[in-house]
Amino acid sequence: MPYTTNTTIDALARELREAKRVLVTTHQKPDGDAMGSVLAVVRACAAAGVHAEGWVVDPCEGNLRAFEGTTKVTHVDPRAPQLPEGEFDLVVVVDTGAWTQLEVIAPWLRERTDRVIGLDHHARGDDVAARRVVDVSCGSCTALLVGLVQAMSIDLAAGADGAGRHSIAEALYMGLATDTGWFRFPNARAREFELAARLLAAGVDKNAMYQQLEQSSRAERILLQARALSSLSFVDASAEIGGGNVAVMRLRASDFSETGALLEETSGLVNVPMEIASVRASVLVVEDAAAGVTKLSFRSKPPAMDGRFIDVNELAARFGGGGHVHAAGAKQRASIDEVAAKVLNELRR
Numbered sequence: 001m002p003y004t005t006n007t008t009i010d011a012l013a014r015e016l017r018e019a020k021r022v023l024v025t026t027h028q029k030p031d032g033d034a035m036g037s038v039l040a041v042v043r044a045c046a047a048a049g050v051h052a053e054g055w056v057v058d059p060c061e062g063n064l065r066a067f068e069g070t071t072k073v074t075h076v077d078p079r080a081p082q083l084p085e086g087e088f089d090l091v092v093v094v095d096t097g098a099w100t101q102l103e104v105i106a107p108w109l110r111e112r113t114d115r116v117i118g119l120d121h122h123a124r125g126d127d128v129a130a131r132r133v134v135d136v137s138c139g140s141c142t143a144l145l146v147g148l149v150q151a152m153s154i155d156l157a158a159g160a161d162g163a164g165r166h167s168i169a170e171a172l173y174m175g176l177a178t179d180t181g182w183f184r185f186p187n188a189r190a191r192e193f194e195l196a197a198r199l200l201a202a203g204v205d206k207n208a209m210y211q212q213l214e215q216s217s218r219a220e221r222i223l224l225q226a227r228a229l230s231s232l233s234f235v236d237a238s239a240e241i242g243g244g245n246v247a248v249m250r251l252r253a254s255d256f257s258e259t260g261a262l263l264e265e266t267s268g269l270v271n272v273p274m275e276i277a278s279v280r281a282s283v284l285v286v287e288d289a290a291a292g293v294t295k296l297s298f299r300s301k302p303p304a305m306d307g308r309f310i311d312v313n314e315l316a317a318r319f320g321g322g323g324h325v326h327a328a329g330a331k332q333r334a335s336i337d338e339v340a341a342k343v344l345n346e347l348r349r
């Protein structure tokens with residue numbers, strides 16, 4: 001069965017209004033859109049007088065969790081996975097429809113297929129939800145959920161606390177802003193700006209949100225970035241893998257201990273060298289002393305004017321990893337020096 005819409009937003013809104021206990025979940029390692037989508041649906045149900053709660057599999061960054069307020073969301077540790085407690089007559093899966101992104105809860109969902117509904121904006125997915133609306137023209141899943149909230153006849157400003165925070169609109173804006181790179185990516189079109197305007201009119205404090213989401217790093221993270229950037233080198237990639245300049249950075253265990261930064265504070269770092277015009281791909285090599293492995297992150301730019309690009313999914317596969325054409329990762333049980341040498345070899349091969 002193709003991964004397409006097989007019902008209407010109005011029908012899903014009706015199901016939600018008529019439900020008694022609703023569980024809302026999303027893909028493992030939720031990002032801003034996933035968390036925003038979960039919070040928005042839980043809050044819309046609450047405003048409609050329906051019991052609802054969120055259930056997500058971590059890791060989930062603290063700056064996202066800060067947006068939960070009093071909204072009930074259970075966070076599950078993937079290393080000690082548990083299933084939802086209690087019974088629910090409706091389960092909502094947002095921002096994904098792929099079994100591979102729902103590993104922990106998949107067996108539980110498969111036992112309740114007829115009770116699962118889905119709302120998503122991705123092109124690929126499986127038969128996770130019996131009834132679903134999939135709209136790839138939405139810049140974020142929350143952009144799709146604006147219509148759901150409206151169809152439920154719930155005010156976008158509902159749920160706000162005394163300070164005007166933690167409303168449905170705020171959750172929707174979190175997904176919209178983060179999935180569109182704060183309205184810079186190609187998926188920020190006229191409609192996304194229109195939605196943003198409506199959410200701002202509903203009381204969203206975009207400046208406070210930007211600060212909380214994008215300017216809440218610890219100093220240790222920036223000090224670690226300085227270490228990574230000072231390790232930056234450039235490699236001429238072979239024509240076979242696509243050619244051009246590849247940026248390589250490395251972080252040793254001592255970089256973490258001396259700056260006090262944590263392993264998870266490397267997130268996003270691999271993207272920094274992509275700001276350089278000539279760089280076609282970027283590789284970050286990180287020593288994870290505690291796990292006894294060396295981690296690799298790969299990013300590449302979309303095809304240049306000459307149509308050439310570097311397929312980092314293929315590159316990561318040479319290290320036993322994988323991902324997407326332009327974003328991938330791998331892990332090796334070898335020293336950082338061995339792995340870094342292998343990276344240079346593979347790039348030049």
Ligand SMILES: [Mn+2]
Binds near residue numbers: 095121
């Ligand atoms: Mn999304």
